[in-house]
Amino acid sequence: GAVVSQHPSWVICKSGTSVKIECRSLDFQATTMFWYRQFPKQSLMLMATSNEGSKATYEQGVEKDKFLINHASLTLSTLTVTSAHPEDSSFYICSAHDWGSGETQYFGPGTRLLVL
Protein backbone atom coordinates (compact mmCIF):
# COMPACT_ATOMS: atom_id res chain seq x y z
CA GLY A 1 0.00 0.00 0.00
CA ALA A 2 0.88 3.65 -0.22
CA VAL A 3 3.27 5.07 2.35
CA VAL A 4 3.15 8.40 4.12
CA SER A 5 6.06 9.58 6.22
CA GLN A 6 6.31 12.29 8.83
CA HIS A 7 9.35 14.05 10.15
CA PRO A 8 10.30 14.44 12.89
CA SER A 9 8.65 11.67 14.87
CA TRP A 10 9.48 13.39 18.15
CA VAL A 11 10.22 17.01 18.96
CA ILE A 12 10.78 18.82 22.22
CA CYS A 13 11.04 22.57 22.13
CA LYS A 14 10.96 25.60 24.35
CA SER A 15 7.90 27.77 24.64
CA GLY A 16 7.87 30.52 22.04
CA THR A 17 9.77 28.67 19.35
CA SER A 18 8.36 27.48 16.04
CA VAL A 19 8.28 23.87 14.97
CA LYS A 20 7.90 22.53 11.44
CA ILE A 21 6.47 19.08 10.76
CA GLU A 22 6.76 17.50 7.32
CA CYS A 23 4.34 15.06 5.77
CA ARG A 24 5.41 13.23 2.62
CA SER A 25 3.64 10.79 0.36
CA LEU A 26 6.44 8.49 -0.73
CA ASP A 27 5.04 6.58 -3.67
CA PHE A 28 1.99 8.49 -4.83
CA GLN A 29 0.88 12.01 -5.52
CA ALA A 30 -1.49 13.55 -3.02
CA THR A 31 -3.46 16.55 -4.15
CA THR A 32 -5.07 16.67 -0.74
CA MET A 33 -3.48 16.17 2.65
CA PHE A 34 -5.08 16.45 6.04
CA TRP A 35 -3.67 17.41 9.41
CA TYR A 36 -5.05 16.01 12.65
CA ARG A 37 -4.06 16.32 16.26
CA GLN A 38 -4.77 14.08 19.17
CA PHE A 39 -4.64 15.09 22.82
CA PRO A 40 -4.19 12.36 25.44
CA LYS A 41 -7.20 10.07 25.68
CA GLN A 42 -9.04 12.10 23.07
CA SER A 43 -10.01 11.33 19.52
CA LEU A 44 -8.14 12.59 16.53
CA MET A 45 -9.48 15.95 15.48
CA LEU A 46 -9.18 17.33 12.00
CA MET A 47 -7.28 20.61 12.03
CA ALA A 48 -7.07 21.54 8.38
CA THR A 49 -7.30 20.35 4.81
CA SER A 50 -4.33 21.11 2.64
CA ASN A 51 -4.65 21.28 -1.13
CA GLU A 52 -1.62 21.46 -3.35
CA GLY A 53 -1.07 24.93 -4.69
CA SER A 54 -3.81 26.63 -2.72
CA LYS A 55 -4.51 27.88 0.77
CA ALA A 56 -5.41 25.39 3.44
CA THR A 57 -8.92 25.16 4.83
CA TYR A 58 -9.00 25.26 8.62
CA GLU A 59 -11.57 23.72 10.91
CA GLN A 60 -13.45 25.90 13.30
CA GLY A 61 -11.40 26.81 16.33
CA VAL A 62 -8.02 26.22 14.67
CA GLU A 63 -5.96 29.38 14.34
CA LYS A 64 -4.59 29.65 10.84
CA ASP A 65 -1.92 32.15 11.87
CA LYS A 66 -0.65 29.80 14.51
CA PHE A 67 -0.71 26.60 12.48
CA LEU A 68 0.80 27.46 9.13
CA ILE A 69 0.28 24.89 6.40
CA ASN A 70 2.14 24.79 3.13
CA HIS A 71 1.41 22.22 0.42
CA ALA A 72 3.95 23.26 -2.17
CA SER A 73 4.15 19.98 -4.07
CA LEU A 74 2.09 16.88 -4.69
CA THR A 75 4.18 14.89 -2.24
CA LEU A 76 4.88 17.32 0.58
CA SER A 77 2.83 19.27 3.07
CA THR A 78 4.28 21.06 6.08
CA LEU A 79 2.67 22.17 9.31
CA THR A 80 4.45 24.88 11.25
CA VAL A 81 3.40 25.49 14.83
CA THR A 82 4.39 29.10 15.41
CA SER A 83 5.28 30.45 18.86
CA ALA A 84 4.50 27.11 20.42
CA HIS A 85 3.12 26.95 23.94
CA PRO A 86 2.73 24.01 26.32
CA GLU A 87 -0.95 23.66 25.40
CA ASP A 88 0.15 22.89 21.83
CA SER A 89 1.80 19.72 23.08
CA SER A 90 0.00 16.96 21.24
CA PHE A 91 0.28 14.14 18.72
CA TYR A 92 0.05 15.48 15.18
CA ILE A 93 -0.86 13.09 12.36
CA CYS A 94 -1.18 13.77 8.67
CA SER A 95 -2.98 11.80 6.03
CA ALA A 96 -2.80 11.92 2.27
CA HIS A 97 -5.49 11.15 -0.20
CA ASP A 98 -4.47 8.97 -3.10
CA TRP A 99 -7.00 9.67 -5.81
CA GLY A 100 -5.54 6.87 -7.85
CA SER A 101 -6.67 4.21 -5.40
CA GLY A 102 -10.18 5.37 -4.74
CA GLU A 103 -11.20 7.05 -1.56
CA THR A 104 -8.53 5.75 0.75
CA GLN A 105 -6.57 8.10 2.92
CA TYR A 106 -3.16 6.96 4.08
CA PHE A 107 -1.90 8.08 7.45
CA GLY A 108 1.56 9.05 8.53
CA PRO A 109 3.11 7.65 11.73
CA GLY A 110 2.56 10.88 13.64
CA THR A 111 4.73 13.48 15.33
CA ARG A 112 4.72 13.90 19.07
CA LEU A 113 5.31 17.50 20.10
CA LEU A 114 6.25 18.48 23.64
CA VAL A 115 6.53 22.16 24.40
CA LEU A 116 8.30 22.99 27.63
Place this chain on the structure above:
Amino acid sequence: KQEVTQIPAALSVPEGENLVLNCSFTDSAIYNLQWFRQDPGKGLTSLLLIQSSQREQTSGRLNASLDKSSGRSTLYIAASQPGDSATYLCAVIARGGADGLTFGKGTHLIIQP
Protein backbone atom coordinates in the same frame (compact mmCIF):
# COMPACT_ATOMS: atom_id res chain seq x y z
CA LYS B 1 -22.08 18.34 12.77
CA GLN B 2 -21.13 14.68 12.60
CA GLU B 3 -20.37 12.99 15.93
CA VAL B 4 -18.92 9.53 16.34
CA THR B 5 -19.33 7.57 19.55
CA GLN B 6 -17.60 4.36 20.47
CA ILE B 7 -18.73 1.94 23.14
CA PRO B 8 -17.22 0.65 25.31
CA ALA B 9 -14.42 3.09 26.04
CA ALA B 10 -12.33 0.27 27.45
CA LEU B 11 -12.54 -3.49 27.42
CA SER B 12 -10.44 -6.21 29.02
CA VAL B 13 -11.06 -9.85 28.15
CA PRO B 14 -9.20 -13.16 28.38
CA GLU B 15 -7.39 -14.46 25.36
CA GLY B 16 -9.49 -16.50 22.95
CA GLU B 17 -12.76 -14.69 23.41
CA ASN B 18 -14.78 -13.27 20.55
CA LEU B 19 -15.67 -9.64 21.05
CA VAL B 20 -17.63 -6.80 19.52
CA LEU B 21 -16.75 -3.13 19.44
CA ASN B 22 -19.48 -0.65 18.69
CA CYS B 23 -19.48 2.60 16.79
CA SER B 24 -22.37 4.99 16.15
CA PHE B 25 -22.55 8.16 14.13
CA THR B 26 -25.16 10.91 14.15
CA ASP B 27 -25.35 11.78 10.46
CA SER B 28 -26.13 8.79 8.28
CA ALA B 29 -25.06 10.61 5.12
CA ILE B 30 -21.60 9.12 5.12
CA TYR B 31 -19.42 8.14 2.21
CA ASN B 32 -17.54 5.41 4.00
CA LEU B 33 -16.56 4.19 7.43
CA GLN B 34 -13.15 2.99 8.49
CA TRP B 35 -11.80 1.09 11.45
CA PHE B 36 -8.26 1.76 12.61
CA ARG B 37 -5.93 0.37 15.17
CA GLN B 38 -3.63 2.62 17.20
CA ASP B 39 -0.85 1.26 19.37
CA PRO B 40 0.41 3.44 22.24
CA GLY B 41 2.33 6.43 20.98
CA LYS B 42 2.03 5.23 17.40
CA GLY B 43 0.21 6.24 14.26
CA LEU B 44 -2.82 4.60 12.75
CA THR B 45 -3.14 1.24 11.02
CA SER B 46 -6.14 0.92 8.76
CA LEU B 47 -8.01 -2.32 9.43
CA LEU B 48 -11.16 -2.23 7.35
CA LEU B 49 -12.92 0.25 5.11
CA ILE B 50 -16.62 -0.10 4.36
CA GLN B 51 -18.16 1.91 1.57
CA SER B 52 -21.61 3.33 2.25
CA SER B 53 -23.12 0.88 -0.23
CA GLN B 54 -21.60 -2.11 1.54
CA ARG B 55 -22.86 -4.02 4.57
CA GLU B 56 -19.68 -5.62 5.79
CA GLN B 57 -16.01 -6.25 5.20
CA THR B 58 -13.82 -9.06 6.44
CA SER B 59 -10.10 -9.39 6.91
CA GLY B 60 -8.77 -12.44 8.70
CA ARG B 61 -10.24 -12.55 12.20
CA LEU B 62 -11.84 -9.14 11.78
CA ASN B 63 -15.31 -8.45 10.48
CA ALA B 64 -16.87 -5.03 10.31
CA SER B 65 -20.51 -4.38 9.59
CA LEU B 66 -22.28 -1.20 8.64
CA ASP B 67 -25.90 -0.24 9.09
CA LYS B 68 -25.91 3.19 7.53
CA SER B 69 -29.59 3.92 8.09
CA SER B 70 -29.30 3.41 11.83
CA GLY B 71 -25.89 5.03 12.05
CA ARG B 72 -24.08 2.02 13.45
CA SER B 73 -21.07 -0.12 12.80
CA THR B 74 -19.58 -3.01 14.69
CA LEU B 75 -16.12 -4.51 14.63
CA TYR B 76 -16.07 -8.19 15.45
CA ILE B 77 -12.79 -9.74 16.54
CA ALA B 78 -12.71 -13.52 16.59
CA ALA B 79 -10.45 -15.61 18.81
CA SER B 80 -8.77 -12.62 20.38
CA GLN B 81 -5.01 -12.67 21.00
CA PRO B 82 -2.75 -10.59 23.27
CA GLY B 83 -1.36 -8.95 20.14
CA ASP B 84 -4.79 -7.50 19.49
CA SER B 85 -4.35 -5.22 22.49
CA ALA B 86 -4.57 -1.65 21.21
CA THR B 87 -6.98 1.23 20.82
CA TYR B 88 -9.50 0.74 18.05
CA LEU B 89 -10.82 3.84 16.32
CA CYS B 90 -13.87 4.22 14.16
CA ALA B 91 -13.99 7.07 11.65
CA VAL B 92 -16.47 8.27 9.05
CA ILE B 93 -16.11 10.50 6.06
CA ALA B 94 -19.00 12.56 4.75
CA ARG B 95 -18.05 12.93 1.16
CA GLY B 96 -15.26 11.49 -0.90
CA GLY B 97 -11.58 11.92 -0.35
CA ALA B 98 -11.97 15.68 -0.32
CA ASP B 99 -13.05 15.55 3.32
CA GLY B 100 -11.21 14.76 6.49
CA LEU B 101 -12.36 11.94 8.74
CA THR B 102 -14.40 12.33 11.90
CA PHE B 103 -13.10 10.00 14.57
CA GLY B 104 -14.57 8.46 17.68
CA LYS B 105 -12.58 8.47 20.90
CA GLY B 106 -11.76 4.83 20.51
CA THR B 107 -12.09 1.62 22.48
CA HIS B 108 -9.03 0.69 24.51
CA LEU B 109 -8.78 -3.09 24.29
CA ILE B 110 -6.67 -5.32 26.51
CA ILE B 111 -6.45 -9.03 25.83
CA GLN B 112 -5.22 -10.90 28.87
CA PRO B 113 -2.84 -13.80 28.15
